[in-house]
Structures are given as structure tokens and as C-alpha cells.
Amino acid sequence: MKKILIANRGEIALRIMRSAKEMGIKTVAVFSEADREALHVRYADEAICIGPAPSSQSYLVGENIIAACKKTGAEAIHPGYGFLSENAAFAKMVKAAGLILIGPTPEAMEIMGNKLSAKAAALKYNIPMVPGTEEAITDVEEAKGRAVEVGFPILIKAAAGGGGKGMRVVNSVADFEEQMQLAVSEATSAFGDGSVFIERYVSSPRHIEIQVLGDTHGNIVHLFERECSIQRRHQKVIEEAPSCVLTAAIREQMGKCAVDVARAVNYVGAGTVEFILDENLDFFFLEMNTRLQVEHPVTEFITGLDLVKEQIKIARGEKLSFKQEDLKINGHAIELRVYAEDPLNNFLPDIGTLQTYRTPKGNGVRVDDGFEEGMEIPIYYDPMIAKLITFGKDREEAIARMVRAIEEYDITGIQTTLGFGKFVMQHEVFTSGKFDTHFVSEYFNADSLKSNAEDEAFIAAISAVVALKNKSTIASQPPVIATQSNQWRKNRIQL
Template sequence: MKKILVANRGEIALRIMRSAREMGINTVAVYSEADRNALHVRYADEAVCIGPAASSQSYLLGDKIIDACKLTGAEGVHPGYGFLSENAAFARQVKQAGLVLIGPSPEAMEIMGNKLSAKAAALKFNIPMVPGTDEAIKDIPLAQKRAVEIGFPILIKAAAGGGGKGMRIVEKAGDFIEQMNLAVSEATSAFGDGSVFIERYVSSPRHIEIQVIGDSHGNIVHLFERDCSVQRRHQKVVEEAPSSVLSPELREKMGRSAVDAARACNYTGAGTVEFILDENLDFFFLEMNTRLQVEHPVTEMITGIDLVKEQIRIARGEKLSFTQEDIEINGHAIEVRVYAEDPANNFLPDIGTLQTYKTPKGPGVRVDDGFEQGMEIPIYYDPMIAKLITHGKDRREAIERMIRAIDEYTITGIQTTLGFGKYVMQHPAFVSGDFDTHFVSKYFTPAALVNANEEEAMIAAIIAANFLKSRSNPAAPSNDVASSSSWKKNRTEY
């Protein structure tokens, strides 16, 4: 392939294009009318407008993407994540058009795209499962009886879904029928498929995922784990690699299970096998994501492997450029997702103009973004502005580097989750590694951010007052800046 079309937008489109350029491959951007001046459009060698702002009229229209390939002569399509990245019908459409999808087969997407068929595939390799039902629930009284056998609390889950939709926790048998009906209704509305199943609710889980990658020659390897337990609304906001709680033996065992899950659907390309880890460090298969993950940079940072380049090579029919024995963990990496959201207001999305936008730099800092100063945050798409990634020789250095990077990241004009990211990095539970997916509900309150902002504002006011006083009376010594614990920076100016 000498030219590929990136069927996505924002930071992931730019990230894919940069790797392609390093490989000498030309790129084609597609864009909606809202993204006409977006960075990925300016970066690509060619760009094609595919429709109005709404994704349902642009980025989700496979026909328009195929037409853009034909117009520009693109030979392959990289879907990134989101939009059409896990759409089996689009994957077939690409193949039928004589193009190459830089991703897995439609069949693999179908097997792993439904949680029940994914569980069935994983069971062939005896991968541990949370106790529950293996089929969609058709008889609610029978399902209620099974729930009693499993033991409450139980979790009702949509077979076709994700992101917490169609998911209900049931604490006691008397609530089962009501919660079942609500879950089915929500699943039908969100996914057009009301199929649900039940499983035992793990009360204090860690969310551990394993990066896998396979070629068309039968080679599948794993690239260790990512801990994605800090979440809001069942969606990840902080990820790290490796996990702070996995022993080498458990890491190897989970890695083997992840590779087996990929073999169960003849997987090619990059994918992620997700597990939950309970308080006893027992792990259970959750699902498989048949695409590149948002948090893939932390894996790249600890392995030195460019996952996008490997995806492209595999799509060209090449073998993996490394074996399992070649891969080692180098240091520790953390990713904080920077959203245009207000953490003090239940993480509600915020829109506006990036009046100031300055990214952090320096050793071990990576920023994957798709914006620059003066640009507007559109209301039509996911509110993520950037991914801030740090790498250190160990977890402590990665955390310290993240705090420094957050302090250097300057965004004004909108509310962001940067302050929340710093809160997580400094919280004793995160620093110790003793946390689970309930971190936000257990520890975070809007008041915590308000207090932190007020403290930093007070420090800034003291610095400003001291500076003005020294300007008006340069000969007088200054003792105004207190040496209290709130003084964040000890510095000497010359």
C-alpha cells in the first residue's frame, strides 16, 4: 500500500497519519463540514469532504468513505477507533470494493462484537468466566431463579453493548424483574438489540486489558497489560502500563488467555482482550475490542513498538516483526485523557474556543491531540481534546512526571479534566496502587477540585503581590511568601 485513507478525525487520525508518513505512505483525510479546518485535514496529503457535521451524515457513512477511496486512489482504509472501526458490515464493504481494511476480519468482529458469542469463543480455550448465563435471557422467571443460584448482587449486561448502556446492578431478588425490563429497554434503544445476560457482580474489580496483535501467518503475541480502573460513567479516564498489582506469574497467565481469545476468532491486527480482576486477584474474561484502543500509547511507551505501523504491515500480508520472547517491559507509562468536561459538574461536556492552548514538553512526555489555540471544540463529537502520556523508569517517576506535565498544560476558554487528572495522581489510593473501578465514586467530590483551585489561586495571588511589592520597593527584603505546606514550588530566581 502506497496510499491509505484514514476514516476518522481528531487526534487518532493525526496519530495514524504520522506513522504512515514515516513509512513513506501517502494519506487521505476525510472530514465533515465541521472539521474543514481540522489539523488532520491540513496534515494529510489529500482530503475529501464527506458530509455535514453530524457523524450520522459523514463519518458513519461507509459508502462515502469507499467513494473517497476510489476518488483518491487509496488502497487501504484505517478506521482508527470509534465510528466504523468495529462495524463488520463496513469491513465487508471495504473488502468487496477491492480495498484493504487495516484491521481484523468481519468474522472476527462479529464473534467478538457480541458479548455472548465472545464468551462462547473464549470458553473453547477454558478462559475463566464470571459465573452467569451463557445465552441471552428469554425466560425472565427462569433467569431470576438462576440469579438466586449465582447469588446477589448480580449484573445484567447488554449482549451487544458497551459504555455502561444496558447495564444494571441488582442487589436483591425483589428488584430483578424491574431492573431486567429497564436493561432490555435501554439495550434496545442504544444498540437495536435487547439481548441481555446476567453474571455475578464483582464488587471491587480492577479493569485489566491485554494488548494482542496477530498476523495472517498464525502468529499472535501479547504486549502485556494496561490497568484502566479509573473510570467515570463506565468509561476510562486514566490508564497505565504495566499494572501495579500483577505479579510476573499472573501477567504470563493472563497474557496466555488473551492470546487464546484471539486465536478463538482467528484474529489479525491489533486488538485488546479485557478482563476484570477481583479482590483475590482472580481474573475473568470480559470482552474483546477488535480495534486500536484509545489508550494504546502506554503500551507503545513501555515496549517501544509502534502499533499502527504493525497494523499496516500486517494488512500488507507481512509477518509480525517480533516474537513474544523479543518483547520486554521498559519502565512505566500513564495516560490521562484530557476531556472538554467539567469534573465539578458531574463531568458534563463543555464547549467553546481554546483561547489558550499550550502543551507540556520535556523528557518522557507525549501529547496526542488534534487541536491548536483558537480552535473551537465542536458539539457533534466525543469531547476528548487530547491524551497526555508520561513515561518514567518506574511508576513513581511516571506519576511525578504526569503531575509536572499537567501543571505545564495550559488550556483556557473551556473546562477540562486536567485538574481531575492531577487529583488522581496525588491521591493516596492511586499512589499506593490500592484502587478499583469505583475510585471516582469512593474518593472524588467536586469540592476537592474547588479547594485545590482556591489554594492555587491564593498562591498565585501571593506571588503576584510579592512581585509588585518588589518592583515598587526593590531595596526592601520580602518576607511575604509563606513557607507553608501550600507553597508548591521552591525556586530561586537570579
Template sequence: MMNKILIANRGEIALRIMRSAREMGIKTVAVYSDADRQALHVRYADEAVHIGPSASNQSYLVIEKIINAAVKTGADAIHPGYGFLSENADFARKVKQAGIKLIGPSPESMEIMGDKLSAKAAAKKYNIPLVPGSEGAIADEQEAKRIAQEIGFPILIKASAGGGGKGMRVVEKAEDLEEQMHRAISEAKSAFGDGSVFIERYVASPRHIEFQILGDTHGNIVHLFERECSVQRRHQKVIEEAPSAVLTPEIRAKMGQCAVDVAKACNYIGAGTVEFILDEKLNFYFLEMNTRLQVEHPVTEMVTGIDLVKEQIKVAKGEALSFKQEDLSISGHAIELRVYAEDPNNDFLPDIGKLKKYKIPQGTGVRVDDGFEEGMDIPIFYDPMIAKLITHGENRKEAIDKMIRAIKDYHILGIETTLGFGRFVMQHEAFTSGNFDTHFVKKYFNGKVEEEFVEEEAEVAALLAISAIEKNKKQIEHKVVGQSGYSSWRMRSRL
């Protein structure tokens, strides 16, 4: 039985999980920090528990506070969402020890796939294509030079732990290797507490393709096709779509089987994502596995019709998957834009403030997953994502057209956002043709279209202000002249 779930997260993903749980007749518990006292997920949940100060290392990242909140409220299970403790094996282990079900994979699976080297070793057992490089962590500079000469420059130095581009260095020539290796090790130690690095051949024009997988406790594992995630800034995704514009059915089938094999290699249970890079010749290589729900999971839901959160919950309850691989198919095309409180014209730096105007787009094939409303502040303590804007169409062009319309209908005033950047991408020939890679931002974006978008938003703001003034003026005149029982003197005194 699973009657109550605590969501160990905040914002849009907490709300998104709660909605699916409510549809299943399961009660929900929210946790919140000082900064999130008035957050939508706190108001939506059946119960809410305060877990500390605004800083995540004093609230959402404190394992004991999360588990204590679950015990206090009698929650049967914990859903970690993404980020925070979602891929923390120690957390998974302590949740199990507390007699609570974690809606996610085992701590052992997290440990295998949480380290890029052990993940590569597991994938190698199933003969899954790997980027040529070192077998394990690099012990010294001489070994690094030897391996670099074998695979050829340019090479990529990568941190074994973590992600997000930290501890990653591209080395174009041998004389730069020593310095870049020291920098990568230092950054990896600082970011992850682990200075282990390894070397791979650098794929110059890669596309980032990932496959959604689901596994149950009965040995069944399926993939729910791919997501293209190549439009990125600072090695982090901004736009995702499903399916990819370049995969053939044959390549899709091969990559999908490899994704299933990676999941088998670590006895995976629940929802996870297997990531690949694809070179210009459509050769694919295993990159890593994320042992959690992904930010971009809605595009998969839109093209498959499957609620991934509900499937996660069913698996955690011990149910077998209700479908087989041959039952799954792709219906239409979906695109997601991450709407960040960032200034694309200023290297995508966060731009916090109050949402003076917040109106989401609507219509057939438009979905908005968010956790804010007009008048709320964007807190400085967390990831600056405001919402995820998703569109679905019969084909890729229709999905793009809907996205352009939805971006125009999405009105946010008070902060800079990535909406204008999203429109720039949707209208760029490289994107519409499908001929792009992970260097899209570096190659094409210069901020000019964004400036036009900002001017348009300023014009909208001015019109809204004028409209509000006129509306207020008419209301005052109506009250003064038309309401019986009130003299104009009395009305002026009330105003």
C-alpha cells in the same frame, strides 16, 4: 504494495495514524465533515475529501461515503482508527468487496467478538476464566430468577451488544430483579437495536485490566502486556497506565496467555485488546475483546517501544510479525490522562467552546496526542476528548511526578477540562498506593481539588492578560518613539 491509506476518522487519532504512515513513506487521505473543514488532520493529510454535514450519522458513519472517497482518491487501504466504523463488520465486508484493504481484523472476527455472548462462548473453548452467569441470553424473568439464585446476589444484568455502560444494571436483591431487567432490555434496544441481555455475578470491587495483542496472517499472535484502566467515569476510562501496579509476573503471564488464546479463538489478525476484570483476590475473568486500536494504545507504545500503528499497517500488507513473545519486555512505566472538554464538578458533562488559550506541556518523557490548536472550537457533534496526555518514567512514581508537572504546564482556557481531575487522581493516596478499583471516582472525588485548579487557571489567565496588555503597550511605544520615518501622528492613525 500499499502506497496510499485513507483514514476513516478525525481528530487526534487521524493525525496519529497519518504520522506513522508518513514515516513509512505512505501517502494519506483525510475525510472531513462540515465541522472539520479547518481541522488539523485535514491540513496534515496529502489529500482530503469532504464527506458531508457535521453530524457523524451523515458523514463519518456513512459507509458508502467512506468507500467512495477511497475509490476516488485511489487509496489502497482504509484505517478506521477507533470509534465510528472501526468495529462494524458490515463496513469491513464492503471495504473488502470494493477491493480495498481494511487495516484491521476480518468481519468474522468482529462479529464473534462484537457480541458478548458469542465472545464468551469462543473464550470458553480455551478454558479461559469467565464470571459465573448465564450461558446465553435470558429468555424470561423466571429463568433470570433461577440463575440469580444459583450464582447469588448482587448480580449484573448486561446487554449482549454494545458497551459504554448502556444496558447494564446492578441488582442487589431479588425483589428488584424484574424492574431492573426491563430497564436493561429497554436501554439495550434503544442503544443497540438488540434487547438481548445476560446475567453475571457482580464483582463488587473490580479492577479493569486489558491486554494488547497483535496477530499476523501467518498464524503468529503475541501480547504486549497489560494496561490498567480502572479510573473511570460513567463506565468509561479516563486514566490508563502500563503496567498495572498489582499484577505479579505469574499472573501477568497467565493473563497474557489467555489474551492470546482469545485472539486464537476468533482467528484474529491485527491489533486488538482483550479485557479482563480482576477481583480483590487477584482472580481474573474474561470480559470482552475490542477488535480495533484502543484510545489508550500510547501507554503500551511507551513501555514496549513498538509503534502499534506501523505494526497494523505491516500486518495488513501481509508481513509477518518481526518479533516473538520472548523478545518483548516492559521498560519503565507509562500513564495516560484523557483530556476531555468536560466539567468534572458537574458530573463530567461536556463543556464546548473556543480554545482561547492552548499550550501543551513538553519535556523528556511527555507525549501529547491531540487534534486542536489555539483559537479552534470544540465541536458539539463528536466525543469531547481534546487530547491524550502521556508520561513515561523509569518507574511508576516518576511517571506520576511527570504527569503532575505536565498537567501544571498544560494551559487550556475557554472551556472546562479534566486536567484538574487528573491532578487530583495523581495526588490521591489510593492511586499512588495502587489500592484502587473502578469505583475510584464514586469513592473519592468530590471536586474540591478541581476548584483549586480552576482558581489557579484563572490566576494564570489574569497574568497572561496583563502580560499581553503590557507587551502591546511597549510595542506601541517602541513604534511611536523609535521607528524612523513615521511620525507619532501617522502611527496613531495606523493603530
């Protein structure tokens, strides 16, 4: 494998290219007309425009991506995450074109791409499931009856869903019919599939996921867990590894279950098995993501592995170079997704120009980004600017480094989630580890963030006044005459 095309953009495209370069592999960037000056385009060995700015006319057009491979002689495609990364039809198209997809088989994508078929596969290995239905339900009265059997509150979920779309919490029978119709409508609009199913609603859930790797020789290992419970709109904002609540025994059980889920579909490549953890530390299978995750850097920090390199090696047909017993957790890592969003306005996207853009540096700090000062955040794509990751010998040090890194990260021209990240890092519920997926709704509001910002501005203003006053006082003092006493003090300081 001498040349890889990266079918993505921004920070993940750059991150893949850097690992490929270290392996001596040439890279091809694809870009839309909006991304002509993007950093990933400049970094790659070759670059090809694949269409207009909207992703539906560029990054989501599989035929254009395969044509770019043929034109440049790229032998393989790395899809990153998002766009076509979990599209089974595209995976089949790549295979039919005689190219290698750096990812799982189309069959594994199809099974795990639907929550119901994923549950059916996982049940082969008796993986714990949240009580509910094991098939799609379309009849409202039948669904209502099943909901009563499961017990309220219940969760209606889109079978083909993700990102919180097609999902409704129902607290009583009276609300059920309306909420189901809304869930079906939203699922149909978002995924072209209105199938829904029912689960018991876990009231205080934690979102725990297990990273897995599988090769083409039947070897599958897990790389421990990631805690992803700090979310807004059912989407992750802060992730960490390892979780601060799992015992060694639970970690081993969850890891085994994750490997079994992967084995159920003969999984190849990097994937993530997601679980819900309830207040009793009982875990239940949620879904499997058949791609590299946004939050993979925290796993890389605690294991010392490069997951992109592992993906490429697996796609080349190599065996995993390590076994489960070789893997150990080292230290603690935290990731903050730095979005161009306004936390004071319900996290709505805040598109604009990066008037100032300076990243933090120093020991234990990593920034994966795809922007530089003066660039605009395009309106066509996900508003994530960067991923800020910190690593420490333990969770306390990783949190302290994250606070320091956030304070050093200088971005002006747009609103970002940096302030929100600092709020979380300094909140007692987070530092104590006693949080769940409801953290934002229960503890965060615009007033709390404004209060923090105002306090910091007030302290900064006082510091500036004190510094100015001290400077003025020093300037007005007469020069010091080097008496014998002063000379002794000066000599002592020099010693």
C-alpha cells in the same frame, strides 16, 4: 500499499497519518462539513468531504468512505477507533470493494462484537469467566431464578453493549424485574438489540486489558497489560502500563489467555482482550475490542513499538518481526484523556472555543491532539481534546511527570479533565495502587476539586504578593558601594 485513507477524525487521524508518513505512505483524510478546517485535513496529502456535520451523515456512512477511496486511489482504509472501526458490515463492504481494511476480519468482528458469542469463543480455551449465564435471557422470571442461583449482587449486561449502556447492578430479588426491564430498554435503544445476560457482580473490580497483535501467518503475541480502572460512567479516563498489582506469574497467565482468545477467532491485527480482576487477584474474561485502543500510547512507551506501523505491516501481509520472548517491559507510562468536560458538574461536556491552548513539553511527555488555539470543540462528536501521556523509569517518575505536565498544559475557554487528572495523581489511594473502578464514586467529588483549586489559587496569590513586595524593597534600597568585603564576595561568586 502506497496510499491509505483514514476513516476518522481528530487526534487519532493525525496519529495514524504521522506513522504512515514515516513509512513513505501517502494519506487521505475524510472530513465532515464541521471539520473542514481541522488539523487532520490540513496534514493529509489529500482530503475529501464526506457529508454534513452529524456523524450519521458523514463518518458513519461507509459508502461515502469507499467512494472517497475509489476517487483518490487509496488501497487501504485505517478506521482508527470509534465510528466504523468495529463494524463488521463495513468490513465486509471494504472487502467486497477490493480494498484492504487495516484491522481484523469481518468474522472476528462479528464474534467478538457480541459479548455472548465472545464468551462462547473464549470457552474453547477454558478462559476464566465470571459466574453467570452463557446465553441471552429474555424471560424475566427465568432470569430472576438464574440470578438467585448466581447470588446477589448481580450485573445485568447488554450482549451487544459497551460504554456502560444497558448495564445494571441489582442488589436484591425485589429490584430485579425493574432493573432488567430498564437494561433491555436501554440496550434496544442504544444498540438495536435488547439481548441481556447475567453475571456475578465483582464488588471491587480492577479493569485490566491485554494488547495483542496477530499476523496473517498464524503468529499471535501479547504486549503486556494496561490498567484502566480510573473511570467515569464506565468509561476510561486514566490508563497506565504496566499494572502496579500484577505479579509476573499473573501477567504471564493473563497474557496466555489473551493470546488464546485471539487464537479462538484467528485474529489478525491489533486487538485488546479485557479482563476483570477481583480483590483476590483472580481474573475473568470480559470482552475483546477488535481495534486500536485510545490508550495504545502507554503500550508503545513500555515496549518501544509503533502499533500503527505494526497494523500496517500486518495488513500488507508481513510476518511479525518479533516473538513473545523478545518483548520486555521498559519503564512505566500513564495516559490522561483530556476531555472538554466539567468534572465539577458530573463530567458533563463543556463545548466552546479554545481561547488558550498550549501543550506541555519536555522529557517523557507526549501529547496526541487534534486542536490548536482558537478552534472550537464541535458538539457533534466525542469531547476528547487530547491524550496526555507521560513516561518514566518507574511509576513514581511517570506520576511526577504527569503532575508537571498537567500544570504546564494551559487551556482556557472551556472546562477540562486536567484538574481531575491532577487530583487522581496526588491521591494516596492512587499513588499506593490500592484503587479499583469505584475510585470516582468513592473518592472524588466537586468539593474536593474546588478545595484543591482554591488552595492553589491562594498559594499563587500569596506568592505574587511576596514577589511584588520583594521587588518593591529591592527597588527602594540605595545602590551597593563596592567595598573590599563586597568585592571579595562578588569575586567568589564569579569563581
